[in-house]
Amino acid sequence: MDTGNYVAKLNEYSQKTRSKLRYEDRGSVGADHNKTFTQRVVFNGVVYPDGVGKNKKEAKLDAARRALDCLLHNEQPDSVDTTENAAEASTASGHQITDDINYICWLNQYGQRNRVTVKAVESTKLGPNSTVQCCSFVVGEKVYPVVSGKTKREAKEEAAKLVYDVINGSKTTETAGENCNHTSDQLTEEINQNISEISVISNNNSFKETNFIGLVNHYCQKTNHSHKFMEVNRCGPAHNPQFFYRLVIDNKEYPVGEGKNKQEAKQNAAQLAWSALQEQSDWDSKVSNIFSSLLCLSLFSTRDSCESSLQSMSTSTSESVVLSSSLMDAMLLSTFLTLCRFTSEFDSIERLGKGGFGRVYKAREKLLDKYYAIKIVNCKEKALREVKALSDLSHQHIIRYYVCWVEDSEYKQDITDSDSVQSVSDSSPQYLYIKMELCETGTLQNWIRNRNKMTQQDSKRREDVLTIAQQIVSGVVYIHSNNLLHRDLKPANIMFGRDRTVKIGDFGLVTAENHEDDSNLMKRTKTGTKSYMAPEQKSKTTYDHKVDIFALGLIYFELLWKFSTGHEKAMMWENARHQILPKEFAQTFPQENHLIKLMLCERPEDRPKALILKGKLEEWTQMFGEEKNMLLESVTV
Missing domain, CATH: 3.30.160.20 (Double Stranded RNA Binding Domain)
Structure with a gap:
């Protein structure tokens, strides 16, 4: 019999005769440097002579050769475990095997x-x-x-x-x-x-399909x-x-x-x-x-x-x-x-928003059958800072972070996504995918716009705003307690969860406080949204957590006061930044007017801490609740 790849020939023979073929490892003997390995062929239940070699491959090759020799010459092996399939094997052994397989x-x-x-x-x-x-x-x-x-x-x-x-x-x-x-x-x-x-x-688990999507x-x-x-x-x-x-x-x-x-x-x-x-x-x-x-x-x-x-x-x-x-x-x-982890693990993908920050999608995770928000941004320092901050925070009024990963390509859903968030200077950018809690019920910015369209009594708006303000301040207290600054608090970065609770998001500008410095100040970049920036955040490179208090003061004012037009807001906004609030506002909301002015003090040290604000708002909630109950009792009498 010609020499050749007997294993391949035996495989082909088993295919042609539709026979069952397997190899049994019989172990090895000898010293480590000079071992002899043994294997044998079991063909349609018939055991064929052992093959030996200096390694498993040689032993397997020799076993295949011995089995083929028996099969081609229609011989029964010396050592057989005859089964009912043996006759089939001998009958089929008359087939010729090609020396070279195409x-x-x-x-x-x-x-x-x-x-x-x-x-x-x-x-x-x-x-x-x-x-x-x-x-x-x-x-x-x-x-x-x-x-x-x-x-x-x-x-x-x-x-x-x-x-x-x-x-x-x-x-x-x-x-x-x-x-x-x-x-x-x-x-x-x-x-x-x-x-x-x-x-x-x-469905039949017989094979695995490629993920063509x-x-x-x-x-x-x-x-x-x-x-x-x-x-x-x-x-x-x-x-x-x-x-x-x-x-x-x-x-x-x-x-x-x-x-x-x-x-x-x-x-x-x-x-x-x-x-x-x-x-x-x-x-x-x-x-x-x-x-x-x-x-x-x-x-x-x-x-x-x-x-x-x-x-x-x-x-x-x-x-x-x-x-x-x-x-x-x-x-x-x-x-x-x-690399295509996003499209492999998620479906039902819908874009929620896009901007200079990147894109946010609503997507269903197939394994858990739950919907999440997936934020896709350039994998840069700001994005990594956001992930690090979110991974350390767990609070009912802060967007929940789950996991993140990096991909070499940015997901684009359709033709409207053709404008990539990638920077021109990036020759081979990477993209950070951040899986977060999904908030579908809108932002605080949307809430303010809708309320400004309504002709609602000031007392009702005041009651709703107090609840919202308490939740925002509660989240800020938690952020500050972790020695962090948000630095970009504004209505667009504050959302509502499914149960209508406030959720603070967008931690791309978050940074840590430096307690090694006696003044609790550290050098920082001039980042944030200008209209909500504290004075020191605009003009200086050293500031602390009080920049968040200034932004909270402006948000509180915006929540309470109804701006009929954008022009009206623009006229009043710069005055508000300098503690000049409308007279009607002071008359309608005297307690809030006093507190907001403190929050908008030019000197950071004159602004109250978030924890003090939280206590004051809780006090008002109790006070306004008692007043409301007394009013209801007087009406029923």
Whole structure:
């Protein structure tokens, strides 16, 4: 019998005869420097002679050779555990085995036999001296790792060989057949586990689907295309509805996807669009650019770590080198796919707002089936400062922070998101994704606008404002108790939670106090919103927590006083900043007028502390409550 890759030949033989093949590890004997390993083949329940070698690979190769020799010559092995399948094995043993496997041909036959589509995705990537040809296969719904070669044909053949090894290896007790030792098997499992994090399990759990929504989203981001999902139709009874969605990319409509729920329909629509995209003439170059930018720049260090890990496990044979390259590509591919964490872990994404700060989206976390606010900003010092501050705070009147992560790309929902928050000076920016408590009931700024449109009695507004002011001050007391300054308090940064409680947000300008300085002052930058800035915050570089008190005074005044027009507010605002409030205000709200003037003192040391304000407001709440009860009693008498 000619020498060759007996493991591959035996695998092919088992495929042709639809037989069950597995290898048994029989252990090893001898000193550590001169061990002899033993393995044997179990074919359709029949145990064949042991194979031996200096390592597991050689032992496995020898075991496959011995089994093939018996099968081809229709001989029963000396040591057999005969089963009812033995007759089938001997009957089928008359088939001839090809010396050289045409993996591409085998893969096409596999697709026809199992009624699954087989598609080769050819691409290129930048090498040290020239362009490297790459290829990967999509078999049915499964995307296999990218493999490289010197020519297109070689890359395609190696990619087909990888699929062959994986498919045949999955039917034995060892993954990837002769090309893997135990260590690389474990590594492959880890890779598959990483990829599974961004995969969707099919209903019958027979295979894992690629997250086509994530792939399409990342493709559109990297190629500057806008895309959106459109609901085409929904039908069926309530207990068994059917949803129909199509993907639209740059106003081009793709085939309609159907599903039992919205997510499944969108996933199927994305898959159909992804297949259509691959038919484009310029597909290879587009995919190459995407992978080059991600793998060469973002994952440079990952490749180095992959190479060092694989180097220790590789052997001197060419087959193991090929597999190591494939494993490395799989590791890189899994890392590439997990970059799309936002679109992989969240759906039902709606934009809530955008500005110089970045963008905020409402999104449902699939795992928990809960909605959160996801803030996406440039990963810079200000953003990191906000995350650090929020992670240390836990209070009922402060926006709750959950977790954050960094991605190399910014999520863009549709064409209106084309203006990126990225700075022009950033050559390769990163984006910080901050998961926070969702507040959908509006901001304090909206509340003020709505109240100014109403013809409401001053007493009712005063009562509502007192409740709001108490909650704001309570949050500020907590911030100051943690030796922090907010520095940008204003109605737009104060929101309402689902239970209508006040939530202070936007901690991008928060900073720490320095208690090592006797004056509790520290040098800071001139940051904040000018109309709410304290005088020292505008003109000086040293200030303390009293800047928040000044902003609170202006907010309290704005909450109580009805401005009919923006022009009226502009006329009064500068006077208010200098403690000059309208006479009507002093007459209507005498207690508040006195307190607000103290809060707006030019000298920071003359302003009351937040804790004192909190006590005063609580005192008023009790006093106004007693007055209200007395008034009600007098009316009923």
